[in-house]
Every structure is written in structure tokens, then in C-alpha cells.
Amino acid sequence: MPIGERYAIEKCEARYDVIVIGSGMGGLAAASLLSKAGKKVLVLERHYTAGGFTHTYKRKGYEWDVGVHYIGEVLKEKSLVRRMFDYLTEDQLDWAPMGEVYDRMICGDTQFDFRSGYRELRADLIARFPEEEQGIRRYFQMIREVKNATPLTVAKPMMPLWLRPALWPVSVMGSPNHAEKTTGEVLKELVKNEELRAILATQWGDCGLPPEQSSFFIHAMIAGHYANGAGYPVGGSSRIAETIEPIVKRAGGRILVRAEVARILVKHGSAYGVRMANGDRILADKVISTVGVPNTYRHLLDDHHRNRYGIPNKLDQVKADGGHLCLYVGLKQSAEALNLPKTNLWIFPSLDHDANVARYKEDAKSPFPLVYISFPSAKDPDWQRRFPGKSTIELVTLAPYDWFEAWSDKPWLRRGDEYEALKADFSERLLAHLYERVPQVKGAVDYFELSTPLSTQHFCNYARGEIYGLDHVPQRFAQKWLRPKTPIANLYLGGQDVFVAGVVGAMTGGLMAGATVLGPAVLGLLPKRLGTLPSLLRLFA
Known part of the structure; x- marks a missing residue:
């Protein structure tokens, strides 16, 4: 069942304390923190369900996570990461160890x-x-x-x-x-x-x-x-958004889906709301964008404000180009019956990772530079209750956006025979790796489908289908302008581009944005159980 309510202007207040663009982990973290501070927050998500890369989807009676394969530092209750999750979800999220x-x-x-x-x-x-x-x-x-x-x-x-x-x-x-x-x-x-x-x-x-x-x-x-060690959310990764939505609603806010933002409204150098793709205007005291730095600056601001603050020159200093393929596999037996492991498999063609990548980018038919295999149904102890007698596997590898760009102007599910043939070839190659390393699943595969960088582009609106945001090269970490506060008053950035990629990286980036919005008020909000973070924030608030 989708998380969030379908967008309609009638569901919106005249004005919000904060509008959060994007409902990925960064947006959810910011929204939860601000809601717990008593702020009325409106989260706007263009997809049909909230969660971003933490959402799950169902097909043919199976369910897959799209970005949460494992999370570290959640098994010990006193770890900072676990305490952050517990705080943002009010202890409603449980974790299963991977072994x-x-x-x-x-x-x-x-x-x-x-x-x-x-x-x-x-x-x-x-x-x-x-x-x-x-x-x-x-x-x-x-x-x-x-x-x-x-x-x-x-x-x-x-x-x-x-x-x-x-x-x-x-x-x-x-x-x-x-x-x-x-x-x-x-x-x-x-x-x-x-x-x-x-x-x-x-x-x-x-x-x-x-x-x-x-x-x-x-x-x-x-x-x-x-x-x-690592853990997996009991009940699947969608539990993250499920546990945060009630917190937002309790404070008078909402999470609205199928709600595409077209422009951040700016007047006299200050953000004051958003214009939706259908022309609706929604006002707010502050706006947080968690949909990526390039998306925010290139597509949600007008040329005048981009140029006024030298944003094109800043964007030239960073790059985002991490496309991937993911094969989602459904099996007609349980993880227990198939003896599926919880352990992730990382498979490489040679010990030289960089040479593997270079060969692959030169020739798509050369060996995959890596094949990552995850077994979500084996990791989740609640899976069999929801999907008895079934299991799932996911296989991930790299894929440059350029290989698929020729079909970028075609609509989802209608990109033609040539595109489908290319996907079929990649799918069979990935299945060959699966059968080699997990031979007991041969004959149990009931369904599979492949996502490409165009899938990521379509559902997440990333220009080149990148999943990790800005490339994590040394130059990225020299950019002092990559911070929550922007040159535009009342406009803030959150999510993985503000910190680093991954669920916890995006969550931290969302907390950074929320804390920046709250200013010194955040110090009385964060509990002592978060350890050193409140004391450090006190130094710089």
C-alpha cells in the first residue's frame, strides 16, 4: 500500500512552517525532526509512494526494496546511528541482524x-x-x-x-x-x-x-x-517511511505523493514556497530541498537566481554519474527452503577493480566489474508472514547512462524492442552469475525484471540515473558550498549531497538541514541519548 496521500491542493493549508521537497531518507529525517519541534511540515513527493530509495514495490505477488540492502551500526542500541533511527521513528522500527x-x-x-x-x-x-x-x-x-x-x-x-x-x-x-x-x-x-x-x-x-x-x-x-555488523529493517525498508508519517501528521503536517514541484518561489532573495507542476502555489516560511543539489539548482530555481549566486560555476566543480542495473528476482519457494543466505555476495572478474570498470565501460559485453547479490527475504524475519512460500533476490551492477540514452525520450514501459532486447541480454548474464553462485535457485525462479539508469531517471528524476548523488571523488569534499544553508534566504539543502550517499548518509544530511532550520532551538529538542551530537551543535548553532 502506498505511503502518503495523493496530492490535491484542497488537502494543503494556506501556509506551512516548512515545505520539504522529496520524501527519501533525507526528506523524512528533516520532516520528522521538524515535526517533533512542533513545526507544520508539508512533504511533497513526485512518486506514487513516499520513501525514495527506502521504498518497496510489488510485482506479481513479490516485494523488493529498491535501495536498502543492509544498514550498519543499528544492532547496538547505544550506537549513534541506532539512536538517530530510534529518535526519528519514536522506537517503532525494529532491526534484524544479518549474522x-x-x-x-x-x-x-x-x-x-x-x-x-x-x-x-x-x-x-x-x-x-x-x-x-x-x-x-x-x-x-x-x-x-x-x-x-x-x-x-x-x-x-x-x-x-x-x-x-x-x-x-x-x-x-x-x-x-x-x-x-x-x-x-x-x-x-x-x-x-x-x-x-x-x-x-x-x-x-x-x-x-x-x-x-x-x-x-x-x-x-x-x-x-x-x-x-549490519542489520535489516523488520517488515522491509518501507517501514522507515511508515513509522515517520504519523509523526509528521501529528504535528499538523502531511506527506503528499504524486506531487511534483516545478519551481521554488523566490522573492527579494528569499524562498517563500513552491509552484507545483500543475501551477498550484503552496506557501511556507522555509523550504528544504532533498532531491539533490543538481536537481535543486538546475531545475527548481529560475535562471536569474542561478546566475545571481554563481551557481553554474559551482555545479561545474561536481559531477553525478553513477548509473546501475538491478535485476529483481522472485522465487516460488521460501528462503528457508532454498537455503538462501543473509550474507551479501560481491563478485569480481579480477582483483584490479579499476581495470575491470575501464574494460566494461569500453565494451558492455566484457565481464561485469562487479555483481552484488542481496537476499532481502532471507534478511527480513517478517517476510514469510507477508509472502509465505516465496522469496526474493536482487543483483546489482554498474551501467553508464550513455548506453541507454537513446531511449531516454521514450515513455516508461514503451521504449521499444531494441531496448527490451538489451535488457534481456543483461538479465540473462546476471542470472548466469546467480546460478553459478547460488545454484539451488535454478528452477525456482518465477519472475524477474531489470531496472536501468532510465528507470532511476523516470522514478527519481535524477538526470543521468545516478543513485549515489554527487560522485564521491576527492574534489567533491573540497566544496565548502555543499552545506544545508544556501545563498537564498529560507532555502536549505538536505539529503545525501549535503553529507554522503547511503541511507544513513542521507538521513544525516536531512538532520543537518532540519537542525539548520531550527537553529539554537534544536539544542533543547535533541535528547541526551544522541550523545555528542547536541554538544557539538551547541558550539556552532
């Missing part, structure tokens, strides 16, 4: 299991590569440096502009070099063994860039996020 091994790296005969726990993972790596012990220990030290700096990382973009230059050398990334160097550069400095470097970079698909392109900061954020 001891959350990720498995596979490359030919090479295999490595990522076990839960910093010490356990480090010990396993040292046991396998004893000659690299010093580098391995330094690697984990750097991961912790970034993790320990996270509260400052969050607070810093909300600092007054006059204070930020003085503190910028005290990097929000733990150390200036952690953000300025690529993952590949850092790993080569730390260890010599190629297999070890490949194993350490296994999770590069979680940000969409191979090690020679990604900033080491995002690598460290991802590795640290999962090092103590």
Missing part, C-alpha cells in the same frame, strides 16, 4: 568473509596476510579516525561561514589527506599485496566508484559503518 558474516568477496577462487567486529575483521586479515600486519593495523586506525570525527563532520557544514575557514584544516574527514587522496592511493601506501588491496576495496560498489576514483573518506565511512 556474523555480512559481506563475502568472491573473485575466482579467491574468497574472503567480512566478519562482524573491528577486531575480528582485523584479525582475519592479519592471519591471511601476516606480512602486511603493520599496514593493516594502520588501515583500521585510519578508519577509526574518520569514524571518530563523524560528529564534527556533521556539525562543520552548519558552522557560521566566518568560523569555517579557521577550522577547515581540522578536517571533517579526520585528516585532510583522508579526503584529498583516493582510496587507491591510500591503500597502495599502506599495503603491497594486490589481493589484500582488492579485498579492502570490496565495498566500492556502495559508493559507485572504484578505488582509484573514490575519496578515501567515503571508503573509510563505508568500511567503518559496517565493521561491527
Whole structure:
């Protein structure tokens, strides 16, 4: 059942305290925080259901998540991430552990299991590569440096502009070099063994860039996020939006779907509402956009305001181009009957991740640079109650938008035989990987369908079908203008482009936007159970 009410102007108040554009994790986090502060919030979502990449969809009697495959730091109630989720959902969201091994790296005969726990993972790596012990220990030290700096990382973009230059050398990334160097550069400095470097970079698909392109900061954020294990929301990822909607409504707000915003209204340098695609105008004291920095600045502002604040020059400094394919598979037996694992599989054609990507982008018929396999129905203990005797699997790989651009002007589901033939070819290749690594499912596959960058473009309105927002290259983290507060008064940015990609990254970006809107008032709102975050915000509010 879709989350949110279908848009109609009659459902809207004359004026809101805050309008939030987009109902992904960033928009939901901002809306929950503001609603708990007593603000009347209107969330506007162009899709048929709220949730963004946390929503689920159903087809042929099956259900799949579209972006929540696993989340770290939610299994321990005292962790900051868990406390953030508990606060935003008022303890209505439960988590199921994925077990001891959350990720498995596979490359030919090479295999490595990522076990839960910093010490356990480090010990396993040292046991396998004893000659690299010093580098391995330094690697984990750097991961912790970034993790320990996270509260400052969050607070810093909300600092007054006059204070930020003085503190910028005290990097929000733990150390200036952690953000300025690529993952590949850092790993080569730390260890010599190629297999070890490949194993350490296994999770590069979680940000969409191979090690020679990604900033080491995002690598460290991802590795640290999962090092103590991972969980999955009980009842599926749509439970996130389901648990937040009542909080918004209780404060007098609403989440409206099929509600496409065409323009942010600005007068005398200040935002005062939005104009909908059908021409309706809705007024608000403040506006938060969580639909991505490029979308916000290129499509929701008029030319006058874009040029007045030098926005085109700023956008030239960043790039967003992380397209993907996802094969959604439905099986006519339960996860238990098929003995499906909870562990994610990361499959690579060779140990050189960057060379794998380069070959693939040159020739689409070359081996996939990675195939990620997730088993959502095995991770969710509530699945069998909802879908008895069935199970699902998802397979993800990269796909440049350019390969599909020729059909971008065609409507969804009507892009022609050539497009469908291309999808069928990719689907069969992905199924071959599934049957090779999980052979027991052969014969149980009942249904499958493939999403492409055009699917992401259609449903999420990202120009090139990117799923991770702005590319996580070193240059991105040097952009001091990527912060919640914009040059336009009463207009704020939230979501993954303000912080980093991923569910928790987007949630944090939403909290940053909400906290910036509230200003010092947020200090009395955030409970002590959020630990160091309120005290850091107090310094910069």
C-alpha cells in the first residue's frame, strides 16, 4: 500500500512552517525532526509512494526494496546511528541482524568473509596476510579516525561561514589527506599485496566508484559503518517511511505523493514556497530541498537566481554519474527452503577493480566489474508472514547512462524492442552469475525484471540515473558550498549531497538541514541519548 496521500491542493493549508521537497531518507529525517519541534511540515513527493530509495514495490505477488540492502551500526542500541533511527521513528522500527558474516568477496577462487567486529575483521586479515600486519593495523586506525570525527563532520557544514575557514584544516574527514587522496592511493601506501588491496576495496560498489576514483573518506565511512555488523529493517525498508508519517501528521503536517514541484518561489532573495507542476502555489516560511543539489539548482530555481549566486560555476566543480542495473528476482519457494543466505555476495572478474570498470565501460559485453547479490527475504524475519512460500533476490551492477540514452525520450514501459532486447541480454548474464553462485535457485525462479539508469531517471528524476548523488571523488569534499544553508534566504539543502550517499548518509544530511532550520532551538529538542551530537551543535548553532 502506498505511503502518503495523493496530492490535491484542497488537502494543503494556506501556509506551512516548512515545505520539504522529496520524501527519501533525507526528506523524512528533516520532516520528522521538524515535526517533533512542533513545526507544520508539508512533504511533497513526485512518486506514487513516499520513501525514495527506502521504498518497496510489488510485482506479481513479490516485494523488493529498491535501495536498502543492509544498514550498519543499528544492532547496538547505544550506537549513534541506532539512536538517530530510534529518535526519528519514536522506537517503532525494529532491526534484524544479518549474522556474523555480512559481506563475502568472491573473485575466482579467491574468497574472503567480512566478519562482524573491528577486531575480528582485523584479525582475519592479519592471519591471511601476516606480512602486511603493520599496514593493516594502520588501515583500521585510519578508519577509526574518520569514524571518530563523524560528529564534527556533521556539525562543520552548519558552522557560521566566518568560523569555517579557521577550522577547515581540522578536517571533517579526520585528516585532510583522508579526503584529498583516493582510496587507491591510500591503500597502495599502506599495503603491497594486490589481493589484500582488492579485498579492502570490496565495498566500492556502495559508493559507485572504484578505488582509484573514490575519496578515501567515503571508503573509510563505508568500511567503518559496517565493521561491527549490519542489520535489516523488520517488515522491509518501507517501514522507515511508515513509522515517520504519523509523526509528521501529528504535528499538523502531511506527506503528499504524486506531487511534483516545478519551481521554488523566490522573492527579494528569499524562498517563500513552491509552484507545483500543475501551477498550484503552496506557501511556507522555509523550504528544504532533498532531491539533490543538481536537481535543486538546475531545475527548481529560475535562471536569474542561478546566475545571481554563481551557481553554474559551482555545479561545474561536481559531477553525478553513477548509473546501475538491478535485476529483481522472485522465487516460488521460501528462503528457508532454498537455503538462501543473509550474507551479501560481491563478485569480481579480477582483483584490479579499476581495470575491470575501464574494460566494461569500453565494451558492455566484457565481464561485469562487479555483481552484488542481496537476499532481502532471507534478511527480513517478517517476510514469510507477508509472502509465505516465496522469496526474493536482487543483483546489482554498474551501467553508464550513455548506453541507454537513446531511449531516454521514450515513455516508461514503451521504449521499444531494441531496448527490451538489451535488457534481456543483461538479465540473462546476471542470472548466469546467480546460478553459478547460488545454484539451488535454478528452477525456482518465477519472475524477474531489470531496472536501468532510465528507470532511476523516470522514478527519481535524477538526470543521468545516478543513485549515489554527487560522485564521491576527492574534489567533491573540497566544496565548502555543499552545506544545508544556501545563498537564498529560507532555502536549505538536505539529503545525501549535503553529507554522503547511503541511507544513513542521507538521513544525516536531512538532520543537518532540519537542525539548520531550527537553529539554537534544536539544542533543547535533541535528547541526551544522541550523545555528542547536541554538544557539538551547541558550539556552532
